Amino acid sequence: MPVDEARPDPSESPPLRLRTKLAFGIGSAAETIALFSLGSYALLYYNQVLGLPGWLGGMAISISFVVDGFADPVIGSISDRTRSRFGRRHPFMYAAPIPIALFFLAIFNPPDGLSHTLLFLWFTGSVIGLRVAMSVFHTPHLAFGGELSESYIERSKVMAWNNFSTWIGGTSISLIALTFFFKATPDYPRGLLNPEPYLPFSLLAAGATLTILFASAWFTRDQIPRMPKPPADQPPFSPFEFLKDVGKVLANRNYVWLLAGLFALSLMTGIRETLGLYGGTYYWGFPSEMLRWYSLGSLVGFVSALTLTPRLHARWGKRGVIIASAAATVVFPALGFILREVGWMFPNGDPRLLPTLVAISAVSYATGAILNISVMSALADVADENEVRFGVRQEGVLYSTRALFAKLDTAIGAALAGFVLTLIAFPEKAQPGEVDPGILQNLGLFLGPISMIPGVFAVLLYSRFSISSADHAATRAKIEAARREAPAVPN
Structure with missing residues (x-):
């Protein structure tokens, strides 16, 4: 039944300007341009174009996740403790864009003539550099x-625009890539297997990422004066203080349940995302141009999430929405493969196949986006709980420790995806339409029912999260009372 405590607290801060939400959100559009390109095209490029064995490509991606995952909470802890005229966050946001663009270019432009070992090392080092930057x-x-924002619902709106910006970034680069770069040619009917477009594509994507990241940092600088500052007596960053920071966030049981749910969910998504293009290109037999229609499904899904999520939170609370959207995220991305395996899906080449899969993808994108918005908004509520308990704001460590767990588990998923290609004997430099049907059936099983197994555990773990809007209102009241009694903190 609906949760009546989800009504907004009239004492909360007023809504933010749309300009502020958009300026914040576009930073994630740039992140998605880079990381979507990496996740969607890099393994296919190194495996099917350059000939790197699939298990080595998967291992390179996995190693990068592990290294970057451990870097995340360190960066978060340093950021939480930073004191500067640009606030706690913006010094990092100004420093990162140029290295990001350079590492992105390195990934898609390795030197010619490298052996498998050197190609693996180049791929691994470049991906690590990109992810850490x-x-x-x-x-x-x-x-x-x-x-x-301090508002229970306004936080959801901020993260909804942030999530929608990820769709803008991912969809834009996908449409541009498949329309203008990886077009079919007589020599390469599947344009993604053509080595020539990867240089101009990488130049465009790197330039767009650089520009958008700087724009997000610049156009949010007006918010710096109203952001929380580190306590005057907070020690500087050190390994010991870092461990204390992590200990504080892990002492919050609501945070631990969100981490555990994410850990299980990321194992599922790591397999699906790494093998996604293999499914579209080989299992369903779509040429690169037809894959663009998935963007329509993603548009419907992300717009639905943008408009519905704050309303769902107001009606049902974040916990209920997290559980329901997690369950749907487990089922819908696997549905097409399951229907094919039981004989209830249109055959390849049937004109009804693509619209059916696009419709399924729309629901999949919507549920995944709603889940992501809900969890990211809930983390800000967890930060309030920890301020009451420990007297410090730890958004940096909270979001980054979550990223650590996600990346460690996605690393496992990416490594498994690489080993799946080896396990099912998927051929290198394979031609669509020429892969053994038994191999394709095994690929569908891994993208379908097998990938769902860790997702089921994710739903059970997410169900343990317990912060309601009434809990949030009580926590905010304690914070405001403590702030009124505390001395002012200098810049």
Whole structure:
């Protein structure tokens, strides 16, 4: 039944300007341009174009997740303790864009003639560099978003625009890539297998990422004066203080349940995302141009999430929405593969196949986006709980420790995806339409029912989260009372 305590607290801060939400959100559009390109095209490029064995490509991606994952909470802790004329977050947001662009270019432009070993090392080092540089921007950026509002519902709106911006970034770069760069040619009917477009594509994507990241940092600078500052007596960053910071966030049981749910969910999504293009190109037999229609499904899904999520939170509370959207995220991305395996899906080449899969993808994108918005908004509520308990704002460590767990588990998922290609004997430089049907059936099983197994555990773990809007209102009241009694903190 609806939760009547989800009505907004009249004492909360007023709504933010749309300009502020958009300026914050576009930073995630740039992140998605870079990381979507990495996740969607890099393994296919190194495996099917350059000939790197699939398990080595998957291992390179996994190693990058592990290294970057451990860098995240360190960056978050340093950011939480930073005191400067640009606030706690913006020094990092200004420093990161140029290295991000350079590492992105390195990924898609390795030197010619490298052996498998050297190609693996180049791929691994470039991806690590990109991910760590992106974390230098993205961890403080997310923490900044968590600080923008104190309102239970307004936080959801901030994260909804942030999430919608990820769709803008991912969809824009996908449409541009598949329309203008990876077009079919007589020599390459599947344009993604053509090595020539990867250089101009990477130049465009790197330039767009650089420009948008700087724009997000610049156009949110007016919010710096109203952001929380570190306590005057907070010690500087050190390994010991870092461990204390992590200990504080892990002492919050609501945060631990969100982490545990994310850990299970990321294992599922790591497999699905890494093998996604293999499914579209080989399992369903779509040429690159037809894959663009998935953007329509993503548009419907992300717009639905943008408009519905704050309303769902007001009606049902964040906990209920997290559980329901997690369950749907487990089922819908696997649905097409399951229907094919039981004989209830249109055959490849049937004109009804693509619209059906796009419709399924719309629901999948919507539920995944609603889940992400809900969890990111809930993390700001967890930060309030920890301020009451420990007297410090820890958005940086909260968001980054979550990223650590997600990346460690996605690393496992990416490694499993690489090993799946080896396990099912998926051929290198394979031609669509020429892969053994038994291999494709095994690919569908991994993208369908097998990938759902960790997702079921994610739903059970998310169900343990317990912060309601009434809890949030009580917590905010304690914070405001403590702030009225505390001395002012200098810049």
